[in-house]
Amino acid sequence: MIHISAVIVTKDICKVYGSGSIKVEALKKVNIVIDKGDYISLIGPSGSGKSTLMNVLGCLDTPTSGHLYIDDIDVSTLKENQLARIRREKIGFIFQKYNLIPTLTALENVALVMGFAGVENKKRIIRAKDLLGQVGLSHRIHHKPSEMSGGEQQRVAIARSLANNPSIILGDEPTGNVDTKSGIAILKILENINELGNTVIIVTHNLDLAKRAKRMISIQDGIVSE
Amino acid sequence: MFKDNFNLAFKNIRARLSRSLLTLLGIAIGIMAIISLMGIGEGMNVAVTGELNSLSDTILVNVGEGFSIFSRGSIDSTDEYLTERDISDIERIIGIKEVTTQLVGGGILRFNGEDKAVTLTGIDSDIMQIQYSYENLEEGTLLQANDQNKIVIGYKVAYDYFDREISVDGKVLINGKKFFVSGIFGKQGMGGITSTDDIILLSPRDFEKVTGESNIYSATVTVYDVANVENIALEIERVINENHGDDDFASATTMSSILASIQMVLGIIQTVLVAIASIALVVASIGIMNTMLTSVMERTREIGIMKAIGATNKDIMVTFIMEGMLLSITGGLIGILLGVFGSKGVTAVLGNIGPSGSANLEPVISLFAVVLAVGVSMVVGVFSSLYPAWKAAKMSPIEAVRYE
Numbered sequence A: 001m002i003h004i005s006a007v008i009v010t011k012d013i014c015k016v017y018g019s020g021s022i023k024v025e026a027l028k029k030v031n032i033v034i035d036k037g038d039y040i041s042l043i044g045p046s047g048s049g050k051s052t053l054m055n056v057l058g059c060l061d062t063p064t065s066g067h068l069y070i071d072d073i074d075v076s077t078l079k080e081n082q083l084a085r086i087r088r089e090k091i092g093f094i095f096q097k098y099n100l101i102p103t104l105t106a107l108e109n110v111a112l113v114m115g116f117a118g119v120e121n122k123k124r125i126i127r128a129k130d131l132l133g134q135v136g137l138s139h140r141i142h143h144k145p146s147e148m149s150g151g152e153q154q155r156v157a158i159a160r161s162l163a164n165n166p167s168i169i170l171g172d173e174p175t176g177n178v179d180t181k182s183g184i185a186i187l188k189i190l191e192n193i194n195e196l197g198n199t200v201i202i203v204t205h206n207l208d209l210a211k212r213a214k215r216m217i218s219i220q221d222g223i224v225s226e
Numbered sequence B: 001m002f003k004d005n006f007n008l009a010f011k012n013i014r015a016r017l018s019r020s021l022l023t024l025l026g027i028a029i030g031i032m033a034i035i036s037l038m039g040i041g042e043g044m045n046v047a048v049t050g051e052l053n054s055l056s057d058t059i060l061v062n063v064g065e066g067f068s069i070f071s072r073g074s075i076d077s078t079d080e081y082l083t084e085r086d087i088s089d090i091e092r093i094i095g096i097k098e099v100t101t102q103l104v105g106g107g108i109l110r111f112n113g114e115d116k117a118v119t120l121t122g123i124d125s126d127i128m129q130i131q132y133s134y135e136n137l138e139e140g141t142l143l144q145a146n147d148q149n150k151i152v153i154g155y156k157v158a159y160d161y162f163d164r165e166i167s168v169d170g171k172v173l174i175n176g177k178k179f180f181v182s183g184i185f186g187k188q189g190m191g192g193i194t195s196t197d198d199i200i201l202l203s204p205r206d207f208e209k210v211t212g213e214s215n216i217y218s219a220t221v222t223v224y225d226v227a228n229v230e231n232i233a234l235e236i237e238r239v240i241n242e243n244h245g246d247d248d249f250a251s252a253t254t255m256s257s258i259l260a261s262i263q264m265v266l267g268i269i270q271t272v273l274v275a276i277a278s279i280a281l282v283v284a285s286i287g288i289m290n291t292m293l294t295s296v297m298e299r300t301r302e303i304g305i306m307k308a309i310g311a312t313n314k315d316i317m318v319t320f321i322m323e324g325m326l327l328s329i330t331g332g333l334i335g336i337l338l339g340v341f342g343s344k345g346v347t348a349v350l351g352n353i354g355p356s357g358s359a360n361l362e363p364v365i366s367l368f369a370v371v372l373a374v375g376v377s378m379v380v381g382v383f384s385s386l387y388p389a390w391k392a393a394k395m396s397p398i399e400a401v402r403y404e
């Protein structure tokens, strides 16, 4: 590839929902290059295509056309199981609605992703406890999601996204459902991770929070600009 | 990963407890039916085998088709009888310990001023005790060696033949001669090797006294060496048939051949019963599939989340198959327990209300039956969760971020 230090490169990515008269072009030829260790905020009005882009970058969704390169791998050509592996090893995804498994405790939720990666049980528990400690939840490890506040659940979700040591952290409005104070606390955790050399991309509606990033990308009607 | 799958499966079952329990109940009932039916069947087999094995040195000789559980009752009226010569020829065969005979003929029974035509059976008291054991009696006793003018009568003779019931020590007239009732057989109805309902037993001496005849209907032969019993039976048939110039005149039946035919019938009954019980398992399997499909639908989002955080199709499938197996194996184990206790209960009830002789029926739960039950429930679990698991695995990670 052209960019030696780029972790994510998109080439003419388009995403079209539906067909015929109800066709929605959510992404229109998106070309972005994201360097290793970058900290990016993605902003734009509601319905502009932020989530669509994040889902494509996180390999949760496939683009209608165009190419996505992660660590120089053309992800658009990969099969189901290979995609699962990219999601597991290279990407940590933080959802707006936390998306923890409701029947599992905080500890089990964090340990589960390491289980998918084949990490031995004892090591998983130790690391999960450590991660939950880092997000300030040592006292909540045996609680289920329904027994925790939104901010606490989001911190569990962050611990989970970090469990397999991914180099890319994607957050689609990670602060969207929590108050400003918790929001800043969450961003501080993510900024710490960024300082360790990981790439962090977050979507936010809050311009003050967005300005903390090293780089801001805005999106309007599926077209990106800086 | 196994631990995680198990944990997830277990927690999902617990989170939907009442539904899981109902699903599990289906499997439990199916397995219970199979275990208890196999157990009772095996128990019947053991009981019959035990009872007949104790008579393995005995051969029954009679005129006609022979003694089989397919042709019921031994009191088929026939005009042909064994002769004294037949009996002495049998006695001459090497290896024979003892020959005793049963006499059969018609007579008139008078009681309470009414007359009834009946079939009389003259039989030695010791043979009587082998062929019609004390357990079959409802009241009174069988005849003793020197008893005279005494009879043992069937249930119907005592209670249905006359307007008044005949009781033990009651007085009746047979062909004008006075007899006292010594014992009454219990109601036998269907089943049972020989029906005793219409029977009237008396000593051979009394039989000759009232009928003036000594028609030998059947003979009971005992041998010294059980190993020779089949050969001796063939020899007896040959000798008698030769005497009468008819290849099918008489038949000599050993207990082991009766046993074999009983075991065959029991085997068929058992197979049919287990096949019917298997239908319950098929229904239970559909139940598991239904529960799992519902569970997959409800957990669309959860499955999406798992895939979004890196689970492969295989991970998802294993989780759901594990859940199905957990349900069915738990159900299976409960079913085995219920089956063990259930079959004990059933045989206890049968022992109380059923024909006498089934009192000593004990269910036999073999290791094979238990292993089979566990195996079957495992297979049912895997089989019925395969499709739901595949449906779950097919889901897209995008379900995780799609709002309802």
Ligand SMILES: Nc1ncnc2c1ncn2[C@@H]1O[C@H](COP(=O)(O)OP(=O)(O)OP(=O)(O)O)[C@@H](O)[C@H]1O
Residues within 6 Å of the ligand: A017, A018, A024, A025, A026, A044, A045, A046, A047, A048, A049, A050, A051, A052, A053
């Ligand atoms: N599954 C879908 N089917 C059809 N259209 C969709 C689907 N998902 C999103 N869209 C459309 O694509 C466009 C972009 O949606 P997207 O969710 O990316 O917006 P967004 O920028 O994340 O908005 P918000 O700030 O409200 O979260 C919208 O017009 C939306 O209606």
Ligand SMILES: [Mg+2]
Residues within 6 Å of the ligand: A050, A051, A052, A172
């Ligand atoms: Mg969005």
